[in-house]
Amino acid sequence: MFNPLRPLAVSLCVLAATLTSASADDPQRFSLDNGMEVVVIEDHRAPVVVHMVWYRVGAADDPAGHSGIAHYLEHLMFKATDTLAEGEFSDTVEANGGSDNAFTSWDYTAYFQRVASDRLDLMMQMEADRMVNLRLDRSDWLPERDVILRERGQTLESSPDRVFGEQMRAALFQNHPYGRPIIGWRHEIAALTGDIATEFYRVHYAPNNAILVVAGDVNADEVLALAQQYYGVIPPVAGIPARARPTEPPQMAERRLIMRDARVGQPYVNRLYLAPNRRPGDQREAAAFQLLAALLGGSSQTSVLERRLTYDEGVSLGAWAGYNGDAIDHGSFSLGIVPVPGVSMQNAEDALDRVLAEFIETGVDADQLDRVRMQLRAEAIYQEDDTQSRARSIGADLTVGLTLQDSEDWIDLLQSITAEEVIDAARALDRRQSVTGWLMKEEA
Amino acid sequence: MRLLLSLALALGLATPALATIDIQPVTSPQGRSAWLVEEHSIPFVSIEVIFAGGASVDPADRAGAVALMTALLNEGAGDLDSQGYAAALESLAGSVSFDSGRDQVSMTIRALTENRDQVVDLAILALTEARFDDQSIDRVRAQMVASLERSARDPNTIAQQVYAELGYDGHAYARASDGTPDSVALITRDEILDAHRAAFSSDLAYIGAAGDITAEDLGLIVDRILGDLPAANAPLPMYRSYAAEPGVTIVDHPGPQSVIQFGHAGIPWNDDDFMPAYILNEIFGGGGFNSRLMTEIREERGLTYGIYTSLASFRFGDSFVGRFSTANETAGEALALVREQFEWLANGGITQEDLSRAQTYLTGAYPLRFDGNESIASILASMQFQSFPLDYVNVRNDLVRAVTLDDIQRVAARLAAPEALRFVVVGQPQGIE
Numbered sequence A: 001m002f003n004p005l006r007p008l009a010v011s012l013c014v015l016a017a018t019l020t021s022a023s024a025d026d027p028q029r030f031s032l033d034n035g036m037e038v039v040v041i042e043d044h045r046a047p048v049v050v051h052m053v054w055y056r057v058g059a060a061d062d063p064a065g066h067s068g069i070a071h072y073l074e075h076l077m078f079k080a081t082d083t084l085a086e087g088e089f090s091d092t093v094e095a096n097g098g099s100d101n102a103f104t105s106w107d108y109t110a111y112f113q114r115v116a117s118d119r120l121d122l123m124m125q126m127e128a129d130r131m132v133n134l135r136l137d138r139s140d141w142l143p144e145r146d147v148i149l150r151e152r153g154q155t156l157e158s159s160p161d162r163v164f165g166e167q168m169r170a171a172l173f174q175n176h177p178y179g180r181p182i183i184g185w186r187h188e189i190a191a192l193t194g195d196i197a198t199e200f201y202r203v204h205y206a207p208n209n210a211i212l213v214v215a216g217d218v219n220a221d222e223v224l225a226l227a228q229q230y231y232g233v234i235p236p237v238a239g240i241p242a243r244a245r246p247t248e249p250p251q252m253a254e255r256r257l258i259m260r261d262a263r264v265g266q267p268y269v270n271r272l273y274l275a276p277n278r279r280p281g282d283q284r285e286a287a288a289f290q291l292l293a294a295l296l297g298g299s300s301q302t303s304v305l306e307r308r309l310t311y312d313e314g315v316s317l318g319a320w321a322g323y324n325g326d327a328i329d330h331g332s333f334s335l336g337i338v339p340v341p342g343v344s345m346q347n348a349e350d351a352l353d354r355v356l357a358e359f360i361e362t363g364v365d366a367d368q369l370d371r372v373r374m375q376l377r378a379e380a381i382y383q384e385d386d387t388q389s390r391a392r393s394i395g396a397d398l399t400v401g402l403t404l405q406d407s408e409d410w411i412d413l414l415q416s417i418t419a420e421e422v423i424d425a426a427r428a429l430d431r432r433q434s435v436t437g438w439l440m441k442e443e444a
Numbered sequence B: 001m002r003l004l005l006s007l008a009l010a011l012g013l014a015t016p017a018l019a020t021i022d023i024q025p026v027t028s029p030q031g032r033s034a035w036l037v038e039e040h041s042i043p044f045v046s047i048e049v050i051f052a053g054g055a056s057v058d059p060a061d062r063a064g065a066v067a068l069m070t071a072l073l074n075e076g077a078g079d080l081d082s083q084g085y086a087a088a089l090e091s092l093a094g095s096v097s098f099d100s101g102r103d104q105v106s107m108t109i110r111a112l113t114e115n116r117d118q119v120v121d122l123a124i125l126a127l128t129e130a131r132f133d134d135q136s137i138d139r140v141r142a143q144m145v146a147s148l149e150r151s152a153r154d155p156n157t158i159a160q161q162v163y164a165e166l167g168y169d170g171h172a173y174a175r176a177s178d179g180t181p182d183s184v185a186l187i188t189r190d191e192i193l194d195a196h197r198a199a200f201s202s203d204l205a206y207i208g209a210a211g212d213i214t215a216e217d218l219g220l221i222v223d224r225i226l227g228d229l230p231a232a233n234a235p236l237p238m239y240r241s242y243a244a245e246p247g248v249t250i251v252d253h254p255g256p257q258s259v260i261q262f263g264h265a266g267i268p269w270n271d272d273d274f275m276p277a278y279i280l281n282e283i284f285g286g287g288g289f290n291s292r293l294m295t296e297i298r299e300e301r302g303l304t305y306g307i308y309t310s311l312a313s314f315r316f317g318d319s320f321v322g323r324f325s326t327a328n329e330t331a332g333e334a335l336a337l338v339r340e341q342f343e344w345l346a347n348g349g350i351t352q353e354d355l356s357r358a359q360t361y362l363t364g365a366y367p368l369r370f371d372g373n374e375s376i377a378s379i380l381a382s383m384q385f386q387s388f389p390l391d392y393v394n395v396r397n398d399l400v401r402a403v404t405l406d407d408i409q410r411v412a413a414r415l416a417a418p419e420a421l422r423f424v425v426v427g428q429p430q431g432i433e
Helices: A012-021 A069-076 A088-096 A117-134 A138-157 A160-172 A193-202 A220-230 A284-297 A302-313 A345-362 A366-384 A388-401 A404-416 A420-428 B002-012 B065-071 B082-090 B113-129 B132-154 B155-167 B181-186 B188-200 B215-227 B274-286 B293-301 B328-346 B354-368 B373-385 B394-404 B405-415
Strands: A026-033 A037-042 A048-055 A098-104 A107-118 A210-216 A254-260 A268-275 A314-323 A331-339 A435-441 B024-027 B032-040 B044-052 B095-100 B103-112 B207-210 B248-253 B257-265 B307-313 B317-326 B422-427
Touching: A012 A107, A012 B307, A026 A220, A026 B373, A037 A220, A037 B274, A037 B394, A048 A117, A048 A388, A069 A098, A069 A107, A069 A138, A069 A193, A069 B065, A088 A098, A088 B354, A098 B095, A107 A117, A107 A388, A107 B354, A117 A210, A117 B188, A138 A160, A138 A193, A160 A268, A160 A435, A160 B317, A193 A220, A193 A420, A210 A220, A210 A388, A220 A345, A268 A345, A284 A314, A284 A331, A284 A345, A284 A366, A284 A420, A302 A345, A302 B405, A314 A388, A314 B257, A331 B002, A345 A435, A366 A388, A366 B082, A366 B103, A388 A404, B024 B113, B024 B132, B024 B215, B032 B215, B032 B373, B044 B215, B044 B373, B065 B082, B065 B095, B065 B132, B065 B188, B082 B113, B082 B405, B095 B113, B103 B373, B113 B215, B132 B181, B132 B188, B155 B248, B155 B317, B207 B215, B207 B373, B248 B293, B248 B317, B257 B328, B274 B293, B274 B307, B274 B354, B274 B394, B293 B307, B293 B317, B293 B328, B317 B328, B328 B422, B354 B394, B354 B405, B373 B394
Parallel strands: A037 A210, A254 A435, B032 B207, B248 B422
Antiparallel strands: A026 A037, A048 A107, A048 A210, A098 A107, A268 A331, A268 A435, A314 A331, B024 B032, B044 B103, B044 B207, B095 B103, B257 B317, B257 B422, B307 B317
């Protein structure tokens, strides 16, 4: 595994001088003396820049009993600092015609702005400021906690699908904090305080725990000089905790959930399996699962589950498969079916399992594999056109411990996965490491 | 205070040289023109074709004919049925889509370099040999009618429609682009074919392309796309500025809120004063930051969640128009306030600080539109459609910065006409005579 905190051994001028050797399109990676990583993606097609700071901390790093603290802190980062008034950050971005946002995942927290490239300086100045100067008064953190409780109520608890998803995840992970909701459990959010947030901020928000990603109409040497000016002067923090989360024990028994809710419109069956994640230098298995998901559920017209269950047998209104391997510790694979009215949940689940078994038995259709490879390859090309999503995917990869090389290899790996590897991945889906849920309408 | 300091800092920076958008004019072998931003770093191209006309060429009693025809173009063409067409595109990982509007129908193509010709073939197939199967017509028409019925109950749609009828009487802009449930129900297959002939003509097409393609290859594609289309054959509307009697129209509609649309004549997009007018609108009621109307009507008095104005400058007409909703009880008060704000505008209310803020915002927001090949291709096609010069995108921010407060006040006096305002109120408003 690469060491993200490797200190910079050569001076900035030497680095700047070597920049021209890299092709303008490839992401270029540097480190500041204080340990902050810098990635620059030059894209001179339009005078726009995306500026992102990624912290290597997320909801899976929330201390036990304080679920939701990483997400809470993300909200609080828009409060006052020593030099910026509450809300001034976003107001300034908006006044300059730009957009800004932030997001928290289990493995990272990121802040980004998209602005005209002549305003990058201002973005860095403000983002560097709130890396160290956040000042949380009670009048800031207390009302924001209510905002988050309302957010939890409005976006999560009001939706049976989201509550069901939260329950599924909590059942899938028996020990790992991936089982906790990013936003936090309601009773634990209600007990969070400014002191807890400040402590979390002090421990995790530091240049040596952050990755700067700048993409767009910029020159790497100019970005590096600006980064040095604003971020480079921030002292590193000692003792940033290793990301050693509680690990999963061997899972010995499949779990089954039934959730009933009066608000359910369409009942459905969902299954989540533990699956391998993308590991640095070792992504082949993950790539096979990605391809498996695309073959089973990647197209509403032609994928295996839809074709068999929706069109041939007529037992489903829709069926899906999905894989998420962008995580530090575990990936997950999902399958699901929405039965047509009149088909029982058990019959729908059986049909889903039968189609999966048949798929393993008969193997991969060669034409479909070609189409899926074509689509995956094209997606990678089209994605390069979208600087922001490119920057985002690189930032996410780096914060989960992958390297730029891993990001680059991923597309080629996907192309090289054989039909046999896809079938092996399907065979590896283990019911003992899964949870199956039925979301049903409340009976009258 | 701090905000202003930050802004000053942003503007005072020694700015690095900015990327310029290098637009090439392209002439096809058969003499047609297109604009291109050639960029070979990513092996795909986006092509946008705008066909002028759109809903404006609908027959007076068949509003929605062009919209219905356009919605059917992806429903199978040549030998391919609807699913066959989708599968063919899927296997090439390309995309072809169509969109209809008030003044135009646009076609958007995205194709990898390696199979560009095949994707363009599929696009041409949809454009020239769409099947218009009866089954597809019935299904798509039913979807469209259902959606029009839903929006016919929406007070925003009602306000918009009544406002248009009052000021564009006898003009194409008095009709809804997508038609009404009744007009769409009447459209026959023959009328769809008529709409197809009227909407796509080779001499009213504007083409933009961005990505991995040479001028020479683009020229060949332009000729292939336009080669089989007829010359313009449908009468286009005469240009007209919005002109309604001043006053208030109330449309009774149940519910606690009133939707209020207001406005009068605007300014043509090719007018020398369009840029100051554009900035003026941004300050008065634009959506980018806190406008004058937002401050006065939402923030100071809490009478609405949002109030916006726009320069509705189209190819065949213009209006300076705005809309908001408010509780029925406060409708009279809010309407009077809008009138007052138009007085403020006409009487030189805008300050240098307002102007500077808008300039900072607009010059910052503009580059963000150039968001990849598809956006660039679309901007290139629109610029030709609106007769902008080739270098406009690279001087546009300078033009914004060059506008002075004197320009703004001159245009405010010319444009803002409180006495000419037409209001349409949909709801059960109180306090309005």
